[in-house]
Amino acid sequence: MDESVKSLLGLLERAREDSAILDSPELNEGLDRLRGLGPVRVKCPKCRATVSWWALHPAEPSVVFNSLGPRRRHLRKDQIPPDQLGPQPPKPFDDWSLGPMDGRHSAKNVDPTGGSNRWRFTCRRCGAQSTYTRATMLRMFVQWVATGQHGPIIAQ
Numbered sequence: 001m002d003e004s005v006k007s008l009l010g011l012l013e014r015a016r017e018d019s020a021i022l023d024s025p026e027l028n029e030g031l032d033r034l035r036g037l038g039p040v041r042v043k044c045p046k047c048r049a050t051v052s053w054w055a056l057h058p059a060e061p062s063v064v065f066n067s068l069g070p071r072r073r074h075l076r077k078d079q080i081p082p083d084q085l086g087p088q089p090p091k092p093f094d095d096w097s098l099g100p101m102d103g104r105h106s107a108k109n110v111d112p113t114g115g116s117n118r119w120r121f122t123c124r125r126c127g128a129q130s131t132y133t134r135a136t137m138l139r140m141f142v143q144w145v146a147t148g149q150h151g152p153i154i155a156q
């Protein structure tokens, strides 16, 4: 595993105890070279249906997600309605379908503080639910990079 990815995973591991690490410049700069990767498919832990698509935010230390995912044909097989195919820069979002807020998105903000640090994803096929903090999503994304970016992320 690449040293810089290893140190990112170390930082994210420490963020479990010290959430201030999440907003440190060290972490955000470390994520820079992973920006533009993905979006990666996230699959349901029970039935393996696609639950969401994830990538890193272009400037902030967080994962952005969209249940519609990319419109690249080699990544998806179903058709996207043409009205949802607008440009959405910067990378990797320029290749995403528009609109996490279109009512079809699979994540619900369940942060008890009213912030946006806790999201619940619900599988549209089997109803399984997974709830993640921002730190957990970042850790899952960096782990996906660390293991060679093969295949989807399987939700936990």
Ligand SMILES: [Zn+2]
Pocket: 044, 045, 046, 047, 048, 049, 123, 124, 125, 126, 127, 128
């Ligand atoms: Zn499922």
